[in-house]
Amino acid sequence: MTSIAIDAMGGDFGCEPIVCGVIEALREQKFKAFLVGDKARIAPFIPAEFQKYIEYVQTDEVFEMKEGATDVLKRKNSTIYQAVDLVRNGTCKAVVSAGHSGATHSLATLRIGRIPGISRPAIATLFPTSQGGKTLVLDVGANVDCKPENLFEFAVMGEAYAKEIMGIKTPRIGLLSNGEEDSKGNEVNKEIFPKLKKMQNFVGNAEGNQIFDGSVDVVITDGFIGNIVLKTSEGIASAMNKLIKKEAKKSPIAIAGSILMRRVFKIIKKSTDYDETGGAPLLGVKECVIISHGKSTPKAIKNAIFQALKFSDSNINSVIQTQLSNYNQG
Amino acid sequence: MTSIAIDAMGGDFGCEPIVCGVIEALREQKFKAFLVGDKARIAPFIPAEFQKYIEYVQTDEVFEMKEGATDVLKRKNSTIYQAVDLVRNGTCKAVVSAGHSGATHSLATLRIGRIPGISRPAIATLFPTSQGGKTLVLDVGANVDCKPENLFEFAVMGEAYAKEIMGIKTPRIGLLSNGEEDSKGNEVNKEIFPKLKKMQNFVGNAEGNQIFDGSVDVVITDGFIGNIVLKTSEGIASAMNKLIKKEAKKSPIAIAGSILMRRVFKIIKKSTDYDETGGAPLLGVKECVIISHGKSTPKAIKNAIFQALKFSDSNINSVIQTQLSNYNQG
Numbered sequence: 308m309t310s311i312a313i314d315a316m317g318g319d320f321g322c323e324p325i326v327c328g329v330i331e332a333l334r335e336q337k338f339k340a341f342l343v344g345d346k347a348r349i350a351p352f353i354p355a356e357f358q359k360y361i362e363y364v365q366t367d368e369v370f371e372m373k374e375g376a377t378d379v380l381k382r383k384n385s386t387i388y389q390a391v392d393l394v395r396n397g398t399c400k401a402v403v404s405a406g407h408s409g410a411t412h413s414l415a416t417l418r419i420g421r422i423p424g425i426s427r428p429a430i431a432t433l434f435p436t437s438q439g440g441k442t443l444v445l446d447v448g449a450n451v452d453c454k455p456e457n458l459f460e461f462a463v464m465g466e467a468y469a470k471e472i473m474g475i476k477t478p479r480i481g482l483l484s485n486g487e488e489d490s491k492g493n494e495v496n497k498e499i500f501p502k503l504k505k506m507q508n509f510v511g512n513a514e515g516n517q518i519f520d521g522s523v524d525v526v527i528t529d530g531f532i533g534n535i536v537l538k539t540s541e542g543i544a545s546a547m548n549k550l551i552k553k554e555a556k557k558s559p560i561a562i563a564g565s566i567l568m569r570r571v572f573k574i575i576k577k578s579t580d581y582d583e584t585g586g587a588p589l590l591g592v593k594e595c596v597i598i599s600h601g602k603s604t605p606k607a608i609k610n611a612i613f614q615a616l617k618f619s620d621s622n623i624n625s626v627i628q629t630q631l632s633n634y635n636q637g
Numbered sequence: 638m639t640s641i642a643i644d645a646m647g648g649d650f651g652c653e654p655i656v657c658g659v660i661e662a663l664r665e666q667k668f669k670a671f672l673v674g675d676k677a678r679i680a681p682f683i684p685a686e687f688q689k690y691i692e693y694v695q696t697d698e699v700f701e702m703k704e705g706a707t708d709v710l711k712r713k714n715s716t717i718y719q720a721v722d723l724v725r726n727g728t729c730k731a732v733v734s735a736g737h738s739g740a741t742h743s744l745a746t747l748r749i750g751r752i753p754g755i756s757r758p759a760i761a762t763l764f765p766t767s768q769g770g771k772t773l774v775l776d777v778g779a780n781v782d783c784k785p786e787n788l789f790e791f792a793v794m795g796e797a798y799a800k801e802i803m804g805i806k807t808p809r810i811g812l813l814s815n816g817e818e819d820s821k822g823n824e825v826n827k828e829i830f831p832k833l834k835k836m837q838n839f840v841g842n843a844e845g846n847q848i849f850d851g852s853v854d855v856v857i858t859d860g861f862i863g864n865i866v867l868k869t870s871e872g873i874a875s876a877m878n879k880l881i882k883k884e885a886k887k888s889p890i891a892i893a894g895s896i897l898m899r900r901v902f903k904i905i906k907k908s909t910d911y912d913e914t915g916g917a918p919l920l921g922v923k924e925c926v927i928i929s930h931g932k933s934t935p936k937a938i939k940n941a942i943f944q945a946l947k948f949s950d951s952n953i954n955s956v957i958q959t960q961l962s963n964y965n966q967g
Contacts, residue, residue: 437876492861518873519869539849
């Protein structure tokens with residue numbers, strides 16, 4: 308049975324949604340959950356029949372969202388530090404945290420370590436497409452200023468994720484740019500473009516709209532732009548939903564229409580819903596690290612755990628290492 | 638009567654949508670339209686009663702979309718070159734072009750010239766908000782790699798546009814970043830942040846979602862990121878519309894609902910519709926230059942002309958120049 312370390316208290320809403328998410332996951336799949344936190348607060352949420360799947364790791368120190376990411380290295384008793392160390396010392400195969408994402412990133416990089424050849428781990432997130440599929444975008448926040456070589460590493464990691472986790476045999480990889488033509492791009496993009504072109508699955512520059520139209524599977528960008536893209540798309544999706552609701556309320560006919568379309572709106576919400584993915588893998592570290600949103604619901608935590616199980620059963624990290632050394636020799 | 642120069646043949650679909658747009662504009666507002674292009678092809682679209690508002694500037698050479706932007710400087714007989722020169726020589730107060738946007742940018746910068754103190758003109762675009770308002774974002778494509786000082790100039794130009802054209806007395810100006818806190822940002826952002834903080838209307842970093850929630854009026858970024866934001870938001874809006882249509886088709890109940898909601902969807906479409914804005918002003922050049930999409934409809938051209946009229950009646954350029962020299966002295 309796979310063992311997963313869970314920072315049970317790092318989220319914005321305390322341990323309840325996290326522990327409930329673990330139980331929801333256990334109802335569908337069996338694994339060993341190492342819950343790092345204060346047992347007195349966690350245990351009441353665990354039904355008796357699931358106790359046998361739970362191990363408690365006692366600590367009640369939480370690393371707060373407002374603290375500086377690297378300060379976590381001195382906070383050895385914090386839930387996130389202890390959770391990451393369960394992977395470092397081999398007790399667990401993966402860690403899921405809804406806590407401070409910068410801290411998780413620092414701990415993962417420094418305590419678990421990077422895959423040989425990777426200089427910067429990256430956070431990868433799935434975006435919905437109009438075709439009903441998903442596009443993987445990385446980096447969405449771990450690395451603000453990137454060197455050209457970092458983007459190449461992201462491409463290799465994204466390719467491996469698409470193949471090993473998403474099951475796409477020949478994933479189409481695009482470099483996020485201000486136009487499709489080869490000549491487009493900022494300085495960093497232009498410098499790495501020729502090296503990316505040597506990758507068999509690289510399809511060239513991709514524009515922002517291609518994230519959502521199913522024409523590429525993996526989109527590469529730096530963490531500054533990736534974060535802006537993530538927030539922009541959340542922003543417009545939410546603005547459109549609000550506008551539809553507001554306008555619908557203005558007429559009884561439209562209200563009736565929106566009731567009849569309720570199922571459709573649910574599907575749209577689901578397909579643009581963060582909870583469905585649950586968390587973003589931090590690619591490029593030696594083990595599986597899933598970063599969840601601080602405001603994760605139980606459903607998001609459940610899906611983050613399923614991601615962790617799938618990731619730890621895969622060969623993604625050895626594929627990344629092999630591919631990277633092939634590309635760099637070739 | 639204000640004279641407007643119009644590149645009548647630079648768009649993707651020839652002169653028809655452009656000339657029809659001019660006529661639509663003339664039905665609502667009176668101005669003198671200098672149509673640059675082949676009179677034999679243009680004249681058939683002009684009803685007799687509007688002939689008196691039209692001046693023809695004869696040339697049938699079109700600068701193609703596939704050509705390199707700066708090559709336009711050698712193409713003195715092209716419609717776009719001639720249209721820009723009508724502003725340069727004082728015949729017209731503004732130019733509207735749906736032709737090659739890079740070429741328009743080059744000609745405007747080199748033939749009309751920059752406002753003293755502006756090193757890089759920028760393209761500014763309006764995005765819809767969930768509150769029913771608009772947010773101005775610049776640059777959305779003119780300048781791919783920006784220096785910190787360029788972003789400061791964009792802020793001054795955006796502030797002036799919001800005040801003089803949008804009529805906002807104290808526009809809230811945000812710097813697009815990967816988090817709201819002052820400490821967030823890439824290297825370029827961080828370097829200019831302290832200078833931006835000295836602007837009275839600067840409200841700090843803005844995240845991607847704030848473009849759409851009405852919490853800021855002006856958002857500053859470089860043209861590479863601005864273009865990605867523009868395409869990303871077009872992409873997700875279009876993906877959501879497609880998903881709604883696709884899902885609605887699956888059940889007769891939902892089809893009925895979508896018919897009842899038709900008016901609502903029209904409003905949503907209108908509020909996210911490029912045609913409603915018509916064109917993006919190139920801020921920072923000495924006269925008014927409006928860049929329209931190559932695929933502009935007559936309605937888009939009409940609205941671009943209205944923008945040009947409003948711009949040329951305003952004091953925006955002298956405000957930019959004065960403010961910039963105040964900030965740089967202060």
